[in-house]
Amino acid sequence: MPAFLPARSPATRPPVGRRSLLRGAAAVGAAGLLTACGRAAGASFDAGAAPWRRYAGTTLNFISENTAPTAAIAANLAPFTKLTGIHVNIVTLELSALAQKVALDLASGNGQYDVVYADPYQVLAPYAAAFADLREFQENPDLPRLPGGFGDFVATHLDAAGRFEDKEKVLALPYDSATMIWQYRADLFEKYHDRMAADLGFDPAPSDGTTWEQYYAIARWFNEHTDEVKYGTGHQAKQHDSLMCDFSNVLWAYGGDYFDDGARVGSLGATDPGRCRLGSERAVAAAEFYQRLLKIADPGSRTWDWDGLGAAFRAGRIAMCPNFHEYAASNEAVMPGKVGYARLPKGPARAAGMYGGTGIAISGVAPKRRREAAWLFANWATAPKTQLAGLASKVGGGTPTRTSVYAERAVLRAEHRPTKLPNMLTAKAVRETWRPANIGLRPKIPMWGECDTAVYTQLSGLIAGDASPRATMRATAERIDRITARGWVA
Incomplete structure (x- = not known):
């Protein structure tokens, strides 16, 4: 061999x-x-x-x-x-x-x-x-x-x-x-800022201090108080690689990870990553929050990958979403000046955006x-x-x-409107996300394709209500361990 x-x-x-x-x-x-x-x-x-x-x-x-x-x-x-x-x-x-x-x-x-x-x-x-x-x-x-x-x-x-x-x-x-960041209707956040702040008890303007719990509260507020959009948030929660990406942002923010030393396994990679850690209490807490978040999200989320989510956002169905930053060019073509971009919210452990x-x-x-x-x-x-x-x-x-x-001077100028380089409007958000403390890196292992399928298959059951967060995380970890065991030295 x-x-x-x-x-x-x-x-x-x-x-x-x-x-x-x-x-x-x-x-x-x-x-x-x-x-x-x-x-x-x-x-x-x-x-x-x-x-x-x-x-x-x-x-x-x-x-x-x-x-x-x-x-x-x-x-x-x-x-x-x-x-x-x-x-x-x-x-x-x-x-x-x-x-x-x-x-x-x-x-x-x-x-x-x-x-x-x-x-x-x-x-x-x-x-x-x-x-x-x-x-x-x-x-x-x-x-x-x-x-x-x-x-x-x-x-x-x-x-x-x-x-x-x-x-x-x-x-x-x-x-x-391509990096996942927070994309939001800046025009609506500005219009309703004072009402949201009064009702929610915190400044709703997206910032590095915003938490995922606050994101949830903002999404629910839009659901209940506005007519401009049907839902406050949307997600790429189709049974697809996109669902793994969407969930992973929350997993890392809550301090969970796929394997021990996740930073190394995601950055340099590993042939043998060790045992899967999705059964940890932090991973279960992330799954509990994610299940709760998807319950108030646009129901179309379960049918969308990143493209579907981007289209829904541009169509005015949702007020905000986590999505890959390069959709900024499409956003600006359809809704010029109406969209804002920020680093994703933080959880109990950190902020993280899928790279x-x-x-x-x-x-x-x-x-x-x-x-x-x-x-x-x-x-x-x-x-x-x-x-x-x-x-x-x-x-x-x-x-x-x-x-x-x-x-480059032209690129620095393009970070602010008016701009002919719309993806540069996301520059501050992606630079923050690319910092070692914030970057979200899935495991770089030879068998990741199979592990990825196990993750999004189990998560689909979670958001459909077919399994509890704890059972979902335990079943996913067990499946990943079976996959990675094939590559372990006997």
């Missing part, structure tokens, strides 16, 4: 499912790296050309989830082609389909995809051994270096999206940074010259100049992952 393939205990060996097969196949593909490389075509190479032009004539393949940064890059590849002479084919897929494509490509040794959108949980953690260590290129004097180096990336992003277990290796460059960012990696299966050509694209795609252009793109563009971009 390859050293990087988790050992299985015979007592807990499960039937081999499609996900397990793909994971094992990818690991075997990585193990056969030396023999597999010959199957992929090389790259055009001219040793006498300038560093950015040495691979002119090469065609690279980039596989990505259909995200805003990739949409912006796909619409404006001409500057890269002009700079390098390299052509890039971009394939965009839904994330689960992407993960399967990448797994099969790595397992086959074909190296069809040179640059990979490496979701930390469905791609990077399961297949980390098959990706190139990017220090190989950054330290190569014959290749262009990253402007600002690795240190210019937001530190929490570089760990969460770029590393796995090893603090030194860099397997991906932070590429997008959903991803990096781009270079396939270790690809031949050496193709990897070097791929470095030019990864370098350019995450460069400050490219991120700034993407931020202003009319067809997409994510939020920068580099600290230097946030220091």
Whole structure:
């Protein structure tokens, strides 16, 4: 068995499912790296050309989830082609389909995809051994270096999206940074501020001091006292990955976590995270509050993922919601000047907002010259100049992952209305959320996909009233322990 393939205990060996097969196949593909490389075509190479032009004539393949940064890059590849002479084919897929494509490509040794959108949980953690260590290129004097180096990336992003277990290796460059924050109808909060304050006994204006209990009270107040919106709050509580994201904000705020040392397991990741801690009293308290919160939320919440929730908010159904910050651009297009953005409320332990960012990696299966050509694209795609252009793109563009971009004068101005870069209206909220004390990081473990399904399946029963918070958390912990036990050393 390859050293990087988790050992299985015979007592807990499960039937081999499609996900397990793909994971094992990818690991075997990585193990056969030396023999597999010959199957992929090389790259055009001219040793006498300038560093950015040495691979002119090469065609690279980039596989990505259909995200805003990739949409912006796909619409404006001409500057890269002009700079390098390299052509890039971009394939965009839904994330689960992407993960399967990448797994099969790595397992086959074909190296069809040179640059990979490496979701930390469905791609990077399961297949980390098959990706190139990017220090190989950054330290190569014959290749262009990253402007600002690795240190210019937001530190929490570089760990969460770029590393796995090893603090030194860099397997991906932070590429997008979707983060959950509090989005609210600032016009309604202003209109009813004094009445709410008098009725509730606290200042309802969203702030770093606002608690989840106060959020609940504000939501109920809107339910009972206004006609402009049907409900005070809405959530992405569909039986889907979005439900895990929505609940996790509350879990962390109440001091609960999925595993011991959750900060490390979420940041650097772990092959063996230990036993699940969702059965703890803090996790049960979080589940009790979440169940209570969903009872007063828009009933449509149970059918919404993040997109459905964003659409409901823009349609005027709800006064506020936790959602990913990059919906700001859509909010401002539909309700200009009416939306406010803040860090999510705090609980008894802390405030936390789910980080959903991803990096781009270079396939270790690809031949050496193709990897070097791929470095030019990864370098350019995450460069400050490219991120700034993407931020202003009319067809997409994510939020920068580099600290230097946030220091740009135009970006600083865009944090306040009027602005042509609406995602920057969320900058203060996301910067606060990205602090190590506030960032919410789900476990970065090879088997997270299965664990995620267990979490949102059990939570669906909780919000439907089919199980108590304690029973839900205990059942989820037991299911996760069975899943992770397959990877424990016997």
